[in-house]
Amino acid sequence: MNSNRLAASLGAAFVLTASVSTAALAQAPVCSAPVKVLAQPRDGLTLLEDSKDEFKKLSGAGFQIDYLNENDRRAKSRADASTVGNYNVYYVDEANVALFASSGWIVPLTDYYPADYDYADFDPGRQKVATYDGKVWFAPLTGGGDLMVYRKDVLEAAGIQPPKTLDELIADVPKLTNADKGMYGIALRGARGSGANVWRWMPFFKAYGGKWFDGDKPAFNSDAAVKATETYLKLFKDSAPGTQTGSWDESTGAFLSGQVAILVESTPLSGMAVDPKTSQVVGKVGFLPPPSPLPGGGYGHGLAIGTKANADDAAKKCAGLFIAWATSKENEKRRLDAHQFGELNRTSILSSKEFADIYGADLGQALAETGKVTAVNFWQDPRWPDLGDRWGIILEELVTGTRTDIKGGLNELEAYANELVKKK
């Protein structure tokens, strides 16, 4: 009897211990230290900070995001990831994902991205940009292509139909400029950088048939590049003041404050243009795909797991959980509720009734149309930022008039590209 009791007691104790251990294991915090993130300012990330407690409850630790503007973020993340590795999570983009991945500064995301968070729900175009060498490296925070956003009232007053072709755009822009009244035909990006002036120049280059490389041989020093640059410089004569050395902030700022008639820019602008909090031209704006044959500049920014700061698998899982949570459907729904158009990336959200109710059918249709002409315009290679930034300097010199020889600039870039190829 006693031995039966003892056996039963031992059995009960074993079961109890096993259950407690299982429960403890199930509830063991995934993160043992706060997740450090290096990012650039995004409304979506600011909103995310309001839900810090939710992540702490989920993971057992909080997070800290350090913000730097786009160019500084690129420089700092490159310096940090290649040396000390202070950050668990890096904000990467289409321009530097190849470099970060091939240098081993980030790890493949899907190895540490919990399946419950449904990576496949992200817009397929953005998944494509996040993929390099057959592996997925980041979860998108923003992305898309280009849209032509125009002032319906200004074009109507000038008796001009929204341009459908590049030739029409080139002809219309000077007619829409009325500097005395503070109105400019267009706004472009003049500031140096593969993601700045070069980004806006590339659709012209592609539209005229340009290509970056033929195998390992630079192929960009062509008539297409000369013509694209001439067109870019011609349009710049009617670009809003401040854009000659400005980038996204300056050109979209000029449009949203009512100084620009037509702007071909990345898709988040369209959400900003219909938001009274950011736009002074609400109700006066129309949307169309970029004038043909300009391709849209396909892009995507997102969060990736750093290699050095996450020395073991547990740390990588923690970083993966943070990224999954930050880009989850729940958080994306919060961004939709906050009318953060540019922060939406999931198909389930973009095709939802709530999205259509907020942004209207016109914008939805324009987005669908522009998706058809969105392309990857840059050279998908780790050396792209190096080459793109070099062209950015030369292009800025051309825009601001410190040099005038387009062909000379392209020759200089070609010599540099040959050096890059040799070093591979």
Added chain:
Amino acid sequence: MRRRSSLPVTFLVPTLAILLVLSMVPTLYAVVIALQSRELSTTGYSWVWFSNFADLFADRRFLNAVWVSVKWEIVTVVATMVAAIGLGVLMFEVAGPRLRNFYCLLFIIPVLLPRVSAAFVWKFAYHPLYGIATYPYRLLTGGLIFDPLSKPGTALFAVASVDVWQWGLFFAVIVLKLLETLPPQPIEAARLDHARRWQIHAYVTLPMLKAPLISLMFVKMIESLRSFDLIYVMTRGGPGVATETLDMYAFSQGFIESGKVSYASAMAVLMMIATVITFTMLWKRVQA
């Protein structure tokens, strides 16, 4: 016979040793990596010895950066000293003690602002459409646009004006305080000889202040070499390469564009050698 105390050595040696380590280790490391081919994107490297230095002299942006740095140094140092002496003398001549104190307080404020904050404030002030600094031009020309930071001919001077705004005003306070410490007799003697006010300063007070003014100039010369943050925020070296100084270009090569840390270090080493030689020569010339 007095015994020599070991106390000074005991106090000095650890401090000097720390200073030596802190200054020499990074310097030697910079020299070593300047002789290698290190890049941020790869872990491998080789010894290329003086190849980075040779490449620099064939690099048009490096040669431009040298010229821009020389221009920047001359413009900021001369303008700061002229503004400091001019304002210092003016306050000494026209303001009473209370007003001088008020001006001193006012003139010290700009230098207390962090460089980056000052740069952002002035970047906005120079905005062609909304800037307060460009407003008079718009007003006088009936709304014409002037964008000083995007014009190659004006960008360097626009950024230099911020440097002078910070340091020129601060140095004016120092010049005023120096003038106040001078003995009154030589000035009284000059007045009795019917010297005009400008003559008193040109031939009496400023020559008496030659040594501290030269020290101030050297301080400004060293400070002007470290204007990276100001230029980076206001123009990032642009338009084109019009304001790209050596430190800006070295940072750009090391961390923004190519990740060529060895190439950037070679620039830093050259800059250090040029600075040491130039300052030694100037110092000896001034002392002679």
